[in-house]
Amino acid sequence: MSLYYLIGLLFGVVNTIRHRVRGYRTPRPFDDSDIDRAIAHDESVVDRWAARGDLSFIGMKILELGPGPDLGTGAIMLRRGAASYAAADLFPLAEAASEEFYARLSEKIGEFDREALSFTLVSFPDLHELSEKFDLVVSNATLEHIADIPSLFVALSHLLADNGIMCHHVDAKTHMRWLRDRDPLNILRYSDTIYDRLLSFPGAPNRLRAGDYVDAAHRAGLDTRIVPGRKLDRSYPHVTARFRNREDLDLLTFTVICSQPSGDPEMKVI
């Protein structure tokens, strides 16, 4: 048993107790009061969706899952020509965003209509509170917190308009701060019994790899492709048995692009 195994277990148990007692409260690795950093974060998230998904937001009806503590991404996409923006989350984090945040955001990106940034509390994975169709569904660092991705993709396939697109950026690394750079696949070291009993709480990382998202999207009848992000630059023999021999272990972050079936053969490969 290695040192990282023991450290991850110790940190993980403490983290699990904290989440079970206090609930999900810290969606970002910096404080919400750091407004400049929050705005820069929102801009970089939107830029990444645009680049990885080769997207223009012009005229799009957009749904974002799990926006976190503010709706800045929505304001930025409206400024870039989106027709509408709706956010949906399990937790009401975005409702606490400050007036000062939106005032500073509008100084930075230009005027936008606050009333056009809609927010709905929803149940995952069925999203039964939503009934409209969307041209574009996006998320950043959200899907890895959702336990039942196959059911979520089925629900999203019903919400996607004809020719609709989804662009989900996934951070599949260990989320514990001290470990994420030193031992990014630490969460894969533990057996299902240990992970599910000792290291699980609502919103705990689901441990899915890129290929699992592709399978779930295909089962929901969607075409899909993965745009790779950060890769692990060394082999990693420490994972528990069921992750061994997987070919997608080196992908630490990636973007899942899905669409209604188009017959485009490029969309069917990873």
Ligand SMILES: C[S@@+](CC[C@H](N)C(=O)[O-])C[C@H]1O[C@@H](n2cnc3c(N)ncnc32)[C@H](O)[C@@H]1O
């Ligand atoms: C890491 S934050 C990302 C927030 C934002 N997208 C960003 O980039 O800063 C994860 C988001 O997923 C949501 N979330 C966490 N656990 C969830 C769960 N079990 N089911 C649904 N959403 C969850 C949180 O409310 C939060 O909005």
